[in-house]
Amino acid sequence: MVSGKSIKDVAKVAGVSISTVSRVLNDSQNVSSELKQKVLDAVQNLGYRSNTIARALKGMPTKTLGLLIPTIENPFFPSMVRGVQDEAHRNGYSVFLCNTDGSRIIEERQFKLLLDKKVDGIILVASKYTTRYLKNGMEFPIVMIDRYVNSPNFSYVTVDHTMGVRLAIEHLYSLGHRKIAFLGSKLLSSGARERFQSYKRYIEEFKMKFDDSLIVLGEYTYESGIKMVEELMKRKVKFDSILCGNDLIAFGVIEGLKNYGIRVPKDVSVVGYDDITFSSYHNPKLTTIRQPTYEVGQMATRIVIDMISGADRRVKHIKIEPSLVIRETTRKRGSEI
Amino acid sequence: MVSGKSIKDVAKVAGVSISTVSRVLNDSQNVSSELKQKVLDAVQNLGYRSNTIARALKGMPTKTLGLLIPTIENPFFPSMVRGVQDEAHRNGYSVFLCNTDGSRIIEERQFKLLLDKKVDGIILVASKYTTRYLKNGMEFPIVMIDRYVNSPNFSYVTVDHTMGVRLAIEHLYSLGHRKIAFLGSKLLSSGARERFQSYKRYIEEFKMKFDDSLIVLGEYTYESGIKMVEELMKRKVKFDSILCGNDLIAFGVIEGLKNYGIRVPKDVSVVGYDDITFSSYHNPKLTTIRQPTYEVGQMATRIVIDMISGADRRVKHIKIEPSLVIRETTRKRGSEI
DNA sequence: ATAATTTTTGAAAACGTTTGCAAGGTGAAG
DNA sequence: CTTCACCTTGCAAACGTTTTCAAAAATTAT
Structure with a gap:
């Protein structure tokens, strides 16, 4: 009942062969407008819906995409997922979402x-x-998002973290800060690596004194943010601002700083990374580097679909530009600890 | 190449008929252990993976679930989604995620x-x-989560909001608050309705004076939270605490209050609803009613799977118990505005 | 007109499974 | 020894499509 009608029923009602029905449903070519109309009417009357499974068995596209992310519970991903879903649905695709938990x-x-x-x-x-x-030879439409492996064989779309970090440091620098700490992730992922290296690069490019002890590496979590400021405090090194590996860390950092009686941004400026939704709800509102995650997801999907349809098979390496969004956790340098 | 091997190849290698292969792959009954072993070996050697599509065409289960939510960008949903995904994957199911945007x-x-x-x-x-x-007669495994339509024909699993609201009001009452405002959603969904009605019920049950002007209805968003306190302030009605329809509203409320120089919890206590991840990262940390959303998703999935397998076809109406989590936005009543 | 060509149509063979049916085997009961 | 029942196995027919091939019809060229 739910499924019911098949192409056969349509054929019978329209008084034609199943091949004809199939043809009007696909090519729509080489079939007289008279028969075509009959078939279309029959389809309408019967409420016929073509059977995806049967088409798939004949090697037709399933109109289905797979999306593999670490976990949807990480607030960084929902809007990216939404980006792929929207683009997918717009093109008639459904998407399987899977959480890997990095396992x-x-x-x-x-x-x-x-x-x-x-x-x-x-x-x-x-x-x-x-x-x-x-496998490198793999002839299958795949594109990586956010984190990627650098290979001429696979497409990816991610964010230009070098630029992101430059934006952050430039901002801090212009505010008069010269002792910028970096509290990031010790992950080896492309994103974590790029942010860390860019930090070092721009500290030097802006002619600030590079100091190892201003760097703490942990995890991309709130709790780790708290722990990392503790570590930083333990080192008794002077700093006037902190660049965080992501927003979650930044929230933890602000909380951790509070425990030491250090106020943000009065005593120390903090800039996050990602601009997740909550960053503008946080108190104080977080100054951060905005990653256009929705667009990343959307563009990646655009690319897979082009690969699938054959419209464009070239492998693409795309880095979308992030932007600085200034809110309340940074301000001109005053006192220092 | 990607797919390649079929049951036919296995049959050839094992020197048996395809029916036999199919049988060991399914029933595993009524086939001699000798042949069974041969088939299993062949499967192993060839790296054969059964073709889901072909099985589906024969009416076999697709091991696939659909999940329909308003939007994954609402921080309330990710952990619920995770709950269904985990339970699904544990049982060999994949899940299609779809955002409806309430359209x-x-x-x-x-x-x-x-x-x-x-x-x-x-x-x-x-x-x-x-x-x-x-349709009511629909013989198809469906279960609703969070919001539901009250029908003896469909299963749902949600949270006991009557209890949730009682918990919140009880807490506020015990802190000495007697003028509790309610800033909720004007939605007609089961959840919004229950929360609103329970508010009225418990205000009376606790013998507090019920006052219409302590109620403002808006949307489940941060921005709406801000607007609603503005509306409340405009009314010049006295209140010592606020029960919010969800956490997002609560964040907005706290921000809105700040704009009037009202401090939380010093001047006014605020209780949220949901306990999304950020509630414990917020500053001050939000006292709220925790909805066990992961469990909701998980249990709903358990139920659909039972319906599918035929293990249990009864329709179930389940309400999971919420809990009060006390953090920093509520305190014993002191001053009043 | 007829022949040559093109277009429109349907019959039938796939795609990779599951499964009803019948054939062959084996063992127990008569 | 038969007979009967049952167990094991394979053949072939589905499931709902797409698509090749050839026949039929329509069109064009001669």
């Missing part, structure tokens, strides 16, 4: 599962394990 | 699309449109 086993299993389900393409945020199962 | 057109289209894709079951947060396409 090799899960990632690989989910990847295979998606292939089994005959998705037309896959979008994924790469991990250090990704290269293990992504 | 009738989209919701209905996505629902049909899921049916077309032959999902085995659907989990959805109901809207006022849901009843339009959900």
Whole structure:
């Protein structure tokens, strides 16, 4: 009842063969307008909906995409996911969402599962394990988002973190800060690496004194943010501002600083990274580097779909520009600790 | 190449018929252990993976679920989604995630699309449109989460908001507050309605003076929270505490209050609702009613899967208990405005 | 007009499974 | 020894499409 009608029923009602029905439903070419109309009417009357499964079995596209992310519970991902979903739906695709939790086993299993389900393409945020199962010769539409493995064989779309970090440091510098601490992630992912290296690069480019002890590496979490300021305080090194690896860390940092009686931005300026939704709800509102995550997801999807349709098969390496959004956690340098 | 091997190849290698292969892959009954082993070996050697599409065409389950939510960008949903995904994956299911944005057109289209894709079951947060396409006689595994339509025909799992609101008011009452304002949603969804009605009920049950002008209804957003305190202030009514319809409103409320020089919790206590991740990162940390959203998603999934497998077809109406989590935005009543 | 060509149509073979049916085997009961 | 029942196995028919091929019809060229 739910499914019911098949192409056969349509054929019978329209008084034509199933091949004809199939043709008007697809090509719509080489079929007389008279028959075409009959078929269309029959389809209408019966409320016929073509069976995706059967088409898929004949090797037709399933109009289905797979999306592999660490976890949707990380507030960084929802808008990216939304970006791919919107673009996908706009083109008639549905998307399987999978959380890998950064586990090799899960990632690989989910990847295979998606292939089994005959998705037309896959979008994924790469991990250090990704290269293990992504064979280079693979003729399958795949694009990486956010984190990627640098390969001429695979497309990716991410954000220009070098620029992001420059924006942040430039801002802090212009505010008079010269002792900028970096509290980031010790992950080896493309994003974490780029941010860390760019920090070092721009500290030097702006002719500030580079100091190892101004750097603490931890995790991309609130709790880690708190821990990292503790570590920083323990070192008794002077700093007038902090660049954080992401917004979550920044929130933790602000909380951690509060525990030492250090006020933001009065005593210390803090800039985050990502601009997740909550950054503008936080108190004080977070100055941060905005990653256009929605656009990243959207563009990645645009690319897979082009690969699938054959409209454009070239591998693309895209870095979208981030922007600085100034709110309340940074201000002109005054006192120093 | 990606797919390649079929049951036919396995049959050839194992020296048996395809029916036999199919049988060991499914029933595993009525086939001699000798042949069974041969087949299993062949499967192993060839790296054969059964073709989901072909099985689906024969009416076998697709091991696929559909999940329909308003939008993943609402921080209330990610952990609920995670709950269903985890339970789904644990049982070998993949899940299609769809955002409806509360639009009738989209919701209905996505629902049909899921049916077309032959999902085995659907989990959805109901809207006022849901009843339009959900026919009562429908023999299809569906369960609603969070918001629901009250029907003996459909299962749902949600949270006991009556209890949630009682918890909140009880807490505020015990702190000495007697003028509790309610800033909630004007939505007609089950959740919004219950919260509002329970507010009225418990204000009276605790013998506090019920006052219409302590109530403002808006949207479930930060911005609306700000607007609602403005409205409240305009009314010049006295209040010593505020119960918010959700956490997002609460954040807005705290910000809005700040604009009037009113401090939380020193001057006014604020209680949120939901306990989204950020509530514990917010400054001050939000006292709120925790909805166990992960469990809601998980349990809903458990139920659909049971319906699918036939293990348990009964319709279930489940309300999970929320809890009060006391943090920094409430305190014993002192001054009053 | 007829022949040559093109267009429109339908029959039938796939795609990779599951499964009803019947054939062959094996063992127990008569 | 038969007979009967049951277990194991394979053949072939589905499931709902797309698509090749050839026939039929329509069009154009001669």
